[in-house]
Amino acid sequence: MSFTGIYELESQENYVEFLEAIDLLKAKTDGKVITEIQQDGNNFTWTQKSTNHTWPNTFTVGQECEMTTMTGVKFKAPVIMENGQLKIQFPMYHLTAEMVDDKLVLICATPGENAVTLKRVFRRL
Template sequence: MAFTGKYELESQENYVEFLEAIGLLSAKTDHKVVTEVAQDGNNFTWMQTIPNWTWSNKFTVGQECELATMTGSKFRAPVTMEGGKISIQFPQYHFTAEISNGKLVMTCVTPGEKGVTFKRINKRI
């Protein structure tokens, strides 16, 4: 499947500004995030890892799913895919992910007039 694989952070834009916008500046790390994605049709397991911390969500595209934020808070949201791009509305930002030129590109956008767009490009490892 297109998303299945293990990826390592290659570059990112507006990381500190994003963490500040969602109130998680204290969670800033210089570790390279490793993202593992397992896709079986519309079913996904999405896991991000740095030393001493792992964040994981399981979801099905086209359904409302129970998900967890980076801090472990649970919420429910529909997961959609359009044009090969996964889309999820988290409580504090809108998340999209796609494969572009063999890389996993994740974008998080905070709402409002002064919204922050955080972009992470991950290379397959």
């Protein structure tokens, strides 16, 4: 299934706990969160927009790509597509994205014994 679309945050679990775990509580947003995705085969442009931030990332599945976190930190990571899920290792957490019943579901998990998992569900606009 294609990820292409515009999505609005519908629900989230463990948001504040996740931000605390990655020491980004100051980046907390209470407003609308929009994710816009353009997919052309294995090539993606993924733009996240919130009240305080907008950050686009362009990447290709199967390649190591340079990306930017919401705080402007640049990093390189391979992008993997496995069983319809996009997987990216961010500096402080692992991201898994998938389409479930026409909704975009993002799972962000910190590593280690005290791991915290954030689940965000976006509805298609």
